[in-house]
Amino acid sequence: MTKNDQKIRVFRERIPSFSCTPGCHDCCGPVxxxxxxxARLPTKSDEEHDQALSEFNCPYLGENGCEVYQERPLICRLFGTTASLPCPNGCGPSEMTDPKIERQIHTFHKTTRQVLL
Ligand code: SF4
Ligand code: SF4
Incomplete structure (x- = not known):
């Protein structure tokens, strides 16, 4: 396991989970x-990427929601759990992500190569 894999595992553990409005995917989009x-996600073709982007969508959003839910990226997990990424439907965990962890995740994003899904 690489250092980044270890960090991702720890960050995932520190982001609280919560129940979304059933069927809602309003916060999914190009991320x-x-x-x-x-690298953990199944490969999508250029056509699938282009199609999703033309609809301002994420290529992993399927008919029944996120197709890669177990491996969804940190930014998707963070949504709705911090003051800076509030859920428009008012959903969220009883305890938000610790601001220190949020800062560490943003630093991780700034210091790693970012790829458009
Ligand atoms: S966090 Fe909010 S906007 Fe995003 S899927 Fe859940 S309910 Fe919908
Ligand atoms: S990876 Fe899943 S949760 Fe994240 S934006 Fe795409 S469809 Fe939504």
């Missing part, structure tokens, strides 16, 4: 993630 996270 970037570290190349380490993207």
């Amino acid at each position: 970037t993630a570290s190349s380490d996270e993207v």
Whole structure:
């Protein structure tokens, strides 16, 4: 396991989970993630990427929601759990992500190669 993989594992553990409005995917869209996270996802063709981007969508958003839920990137997990990324539907965990962890995740994003999903 690489250093970045270890960091991703720890960050995942520190982001609290919560229940979303059933069927809602309002916060899904074109997002970037570290190349380490993207490497875990199934490859999408250029056409699939172009199609998703033309609809301002994420290529992993399928009919029944996120197709890579177990491996979704940190930015997707963070959404709704911090004051700077609030859920527009008012959903969120009872305890938000510790601001220190949030800062560490943003630093991780700034210091790793980012790839558009
Ligand atoms: S965090 Fe909010 S906007 Fe995003 S999927 Fe859940 S309910 Fe919808
Ligand atoms: S990876 Fe999944 S959760 Fe993240 S934006 Fe794409 S569809 Fe939504």
